[in-house]
Amino acid sequence: MSSKQARASRSGCPISTALELVGDPWSLLIVRDLLFKKLHTFKEFAAAGEGIASNILAERLQRLEANGIVSKHADRQDQRRYVYRLTQKGFDLGPVLMELVIWAAKHEKTAAPEPIVREMKSRRRQLLGKLRREWQNGEDRS
């Protein structure tokens, strides 16, 4: 699958381009669910605690798939069910999410456990390596 897509961006600015793809809160929360919470199904995303409406969740999953950020597969155990996986492009949003965690933990009251925030700050590469292995294992199973 080709990863670089031609796209009409407002300005060609990479930040603007990125925000056109994931600049709504729900999209990044779905990526969070896949990457950190290991959730994989529509039902799991819907129950992930942020109160997303079903129609919005369905639309966002479609858009994330169309933009090459998630892929959709029939579940091996139950062919009527779909599971979602992060693509490499989706997995590569990990550092963006980690920086959002670090920022929020510094400036807002959150439920982020201090040891995890510390790990994101000072052992970033190791943490990304661990997430990568978990992501690849998940890919192998699906």
Add this chain to the structure above:
Amino acid sequence: MSSKQARASRSGCPISTALELVGDPWSLLIVRDLLFKKLHTFKEFAAAGEGIASNILAERLQRLEANGIVSKHADRQDQRRYVYRLTQKGFDLGPVLMELVIWAAKHEKTAAPEPIVREMKSRRRQLLGKLRREWQNGEDRS
């Protein structure tokens, strides 16, 4: 100024909390304009090339100010004009923006100059130090 604010977040998740504050594309584009493009006035943001409508820009600036991400000052040269500055909390969004640049440059066609993307990847600390000095100098002048 107190930086940690109590806030009713949907889930207490730090990513969700961060996205409640800057999870719309315009807010992060305004932070980008302040941090990288050194723009400071309403007129400059409006002309920054992304086609933001005036009423949305005004609303976003108000929200960013209410959330402690930007501060608003009368211009020294022209007291009828306002200039906006990043607060420390706003400046701390720099790493989030840098990760968005790196991600978009890897996976999408953008106008991001390759040397700058490389610098963000491999000389991140130095680049943040340079941005910090520029930001502090701007603060002193305003």
